[in-house]
Amino acid sequence: MTSLEKPGIWKKTANGRTALLYLLPSILLFSVFVFYPMFRTIYLSFFLTDQNGDAAIWVGFENYSYLLESTAFINSMKATGLFVLYTVPIGIVLALFFALLANEKLKGIGFFRTVYSSTMGISVAASSVIWLFMFNPSMGMFNRLLSLLNLPQIQWLLDPQWALLSVSISTIWMNIGFSFLILLGGLQNIDEHLYESSRIDGAGYFYRLRRITLPMLSPTLFFIITISLINAFQSFGQIDILTQGGPSASTNLIVYSIYREAFINYQFGTASAQAVTLFIIILVVTILQFKLGERRVHYQ
C-alpha cells in the first residue's frame, strides 16, 4: 500500500516543491540576513559581550535597565522624537503642496516635476556635504545672508540649541523628492470625472481639495506618512557627516547611537538592546498606522 501511496504524495507536493525552488533564494537570504540577525540581536541584548561580538556573561534585563537609567540614551530618544516631529509633518505638507502644484496641466510642467523630484537622486552623503557648507559659520550661505540683513550670526551646527533644527531642515530637503514623487503618482490616479461633476456644481478649488482630492489621496498619504516615519527613525548619514551626534549629544539620533555603541565603544550588548528598542518603536508605529489607517483611509 505504502509504495502505491508514495507517488501520490510525491505528485501532490509537486507544486510545493516547484514553488520552493522559486522562493528558495529569497527565503535563504531573508533567513541569513534578516531573521537570524534579528533573533541574534535580541539574544545579545541579554548579555555582556566580548570584542568579537560573542555573548560572554548573561545579564538578563540589565542592559535595558541600564539604558533606561542612562541620561545619554534618554537624551538620544528625546532627540530622535523631536527630529521625527520636526521632519515628518513639514516634509509631507511641503511635498503635498509641490505635488498639487505640479499636478496642474500647464505648459512645461514636466520640467518642474523633474526639479521637485531631483532630491531623490542626490545621496544622503552628497546632500549632507552641500548642507555642511551652507551651514559653515564663516563662508556658508546662511550666515552670509544673515550678515547682509544685519542679523546676528548663528552657529548652525555648533550650537546645541540649533544643531538638531539645522539637521532637520537639511533632512526635510533630502526627503522631499521621494515624497513628492509618490504623492504626484497618487494625485494622477484620481479619476478626472470626479472633478468634472463638481466643477459643474461650481465648487471652488479649496472645497474640491478638501472634499475630493484629499479623501481620494488618503491611501497614498497614509503610505507616505508610514514610510516617512520609518525613514526618520532610521536616519544616519546626515548625522555622521554634519554633526557626529554633537554638539553635546544634541543630535545623537538612535541609529547613530547604536552605531557608536557597537562599532566605536564595542559595547555590543547595550547596542543590541538599543537596536531592539528601535525595532519595537518601528513595529509600534507600523501597527498604529495600520490600525488608524483602516478607520480613516478612504479606499476607492
Place this chain on the structure above:
Amino acid sequence: MTTSLPKKIWIYFLLISTSFLVFFPVMYAFLISFMTGPELLQGKFLPQSFSLDNYIKVFDRLPLLNYLLNSFIVSVSVMLGQLAVCSLAAYAFVFIHFKGRDFIFFLFISTMMIPWEATMIPNKFTIQKLDWLNTYQGLTLPFFALAFGTFLLRQHFKTIPKELHEASQIAGLSKFAFFRRVILPVSKTSLVTLGAYGFLTTWNMYLWPLLITTNKSVRTVQIGLKQLQSQETGTEWGVVMAGVIVVIIPTLLLLFLGQKQLQKGLSQGALK
C-alpha cells in the same frame, strides 16, 4: 479644461519660486565647484571663470574613478540580483498554488517590519566570519532579497491574464520557460521601475559600505565623499563640491530619464 489667466500666472509664480528654492542647494554646489579659495573667502556668488581645476584636483586627491567604478559595480549587481530574486519569488506567489503560501507570504511581509539598522551588528559579524569584508559580495548579497520588490512585481504579475498561463500549459511550455519567455517580457515596465529603484538606493547607500569597507579596494563613492570632506579643510571647499557634483550626476541623470516611470511604478506599488 481651462484655467483662467490670473490663476495661471499665480501657479507659475509658485512653481518657479518653489522649484528655485528646491534646486538652490544643487546650483549652489555647482557654482562653488568652480571657485578658488580666495573667491570663496570673498563670498562671491558667481565664479570668475568656469575652469575645471577643482575637478582635476579632486580626481588627484581621491581615487575617485576607482570609487565610481566600485559604486557602479555594486549598484548594478544589487539591481540585477534583486530583479532575479524578486521576480522568481513573485512568480511563485502568483502562478503556483501550493500549501503554506499564505504563511510564506506573511514571512515576507514581516521582513518589512524589521529595520535593517536593528540587525546590522550580527550582519556585520556574519560578513566578517565569511571573510567578506572589503568584497563586492559582502556589499551586495544581503540586499538581493527585497519584500518591497517582490510585492511590486507580484502586483504586476497579477494583472497578466490567466488565459496566457493556460495557453502556455497547453502549448507544453515548462513553468520556467513560461516565466522567462512570457512573464518577464510582458512585465518590462515593472522590472525597469524596480531596477531603477534598486540602482538608485544602492548607489546612495551609506551605512553598510561604511561598515563593510575598511580600505579603498571596494569602497564606494559615498564613503569617498565623507573621506574627501574630512580631509579637506579651510578653503578647499571648491574641490569638495567638485567631488559632490561628480557623484550626483549619474543618479540625477537616471532620475531625469526615468522620473515618469518611477513615479508611476512606485505609486502603484504603494497601493494595493
